[in-house]
Amino acid sequence: MTNGEHAKPRRGGAAIIPGLRYVDAPAAIAWLCSAFGFERRLVVPGEEGRIAHAELVFGDSMIMLGSGHRGGYDRLLVHPAIAGGVTQALYVVVDDVDAHCARARAAGAEVVMEPVDQEYGGRLYSCLDPERHLWNFGSYDPWTGPES
Numbered sequence: 001m002t003n004g005e006h007a008k009p010r011r012g013g014a015a016i017i018p019g020l021r022y023v024d025a026p027a028a029i030a031w032l033c034s035a036f037g038f039e040r041r042l043v044v045p046g047e048e049g050r051i052a053h054a055e056l057v058f059g060d061s062m063i064m065l066g067s068g069h070r071g072g073y074d075r076l077l078v079h080p081a082i083a084g085g086v087t088q089a090l091y092v093v094v095d096d097v098d099a100h101c102a103r104a105r106a107a108g109a110e111v112v113m114e115p116v117d118q119e120y121g122g123r124l125y126s127c128l129d130p131e132r133h134l135w136n137f138g139s140y141d142p143w144t145g146p147e148s
Contacts (some may be wrong), residue, residue: 018090021068021077022131025051035107080132089134093141097123100137121146
């Protein structure tokens with residue numbers, strides 16, 4: 001989806017939506033859609049090829065992202081390359097962990113933990129995107145609990 005096109009709206013209530021900054025946000029958007037299966041909900045171009053704001057959806061979930069700047073809000077954030085590693089990670093529920101891992105790997109994701117069954121239920125793998133943000137994809141859905 002692009003500007004003006006929107007995914008199905010939420011039904012209300014509170015929501016937590018992770019926000020990320022990328023050095024090359026246009027490339028990150030294309031890669032996240034190709035590798036992980038996100039869809040563009042809204043992309044607002046900024047100056048000089050930057051992205052002022054973007055919303056990508058995955059099922060009923062969303063992330064927001066944009067191009068990193070060196071002022072205001074971005075002074076509160078440290079990019080993984082500058083921090084010397086990742087300080088936080090995202091977790092996304094997927095139906096088929098192994099197929100998702102294969103798709104991400106084919107798109108160039110660095111798989112840092114191969115798919116493995118978890119003691120608490122479900123299956124999980126971890127990977128780094130091209131700008132070294134850590135992503136976890138698993139079949140365990142904490143809203144429904146362990147698989148039967």
